[in-house]
Amino acid sequence: MAPRIVSYAEFWPYYLREHSRPATRAVHYLGTTLVLLCGIAVMVTGALWLVGVMVVVGYAPAWFGHAALQKNRPATFRYPLWSLISDFRMYGAWITGRLGAELGKAGVDT
Numbered sequence: 417m418a419p420r421i422v423s424y425a426e427f428w429p430y431y432l433r434e435h436s437r438p439a440t441r442a443v444h445y446l447g448t449t450l451v452l453l454c455g456i457a458v459m460v461t462g463a464l465w466l467v468g469v470m471v472v473v474g475y476a477p478a479w480f481g482h483a484a485l486q487k488n489r490p491a492t493f494r495y496p497l498w499s500l501i502s503d504f505r506m507y508g509a510w511i512t513g514r515l516g517a518e519l520g521k522a523g524v525d526t
Contacts, residue, residue: 424498429522431491431502436524440486441506441515447477448507478503 421427435441450473458466475492482490492499509515516526 421495421498424501427491427495427498428502428505428518431499432506432519432522432524434482434488434491435486435506436519437486440481441510443477443481443485444503445507445510447474448503450474450477474503 421430435444451470454466454470454473458464458470478492479490482488490499491502506515506518509518519526
C-alpha cells in the first residue's frame with residue numbers, strides 16, 4: 417500500500433493524476449453537475465429526499481469512471497473529504513478554464 421498522504425497540498429496533484437483521462441473527468445463533471453442541480457432543487461422545493469439522490473448521482477458516474485475508464489480505485493475510499501473538495505475544485509477549474517494548468521503542474525499530459 418502506498419504511503420498515506422498527510423496534507424491537502426500533497427493530495428491535490430495526486431487527485432489530478434488519478435483523473436488523468438479526459439473521459440474520467442467528463443463523468444465526474446456530469447455527476448457534479450447533477451449534484452448541484454439536485455442541491456438547487458432541494459433549496460427550491462424543500463424536498464429533502466433529493467439529498468439521497470445527490471449522493472447516488474454524484475458518486476455513481478465517478479465510480480463508473482474509475483472502474484471502467486481510468487481503471488483505478490477512487491480516492492474517495494482513502495480520502496473522502498479531500499476527494500469531495502477536489503471534485504468541486506476540479507469542476508471549478510474546468511469551468512473557469514484553469515484545469516489545463518493544474519493538470520500540467522500535477523504532471524498530467526493534456
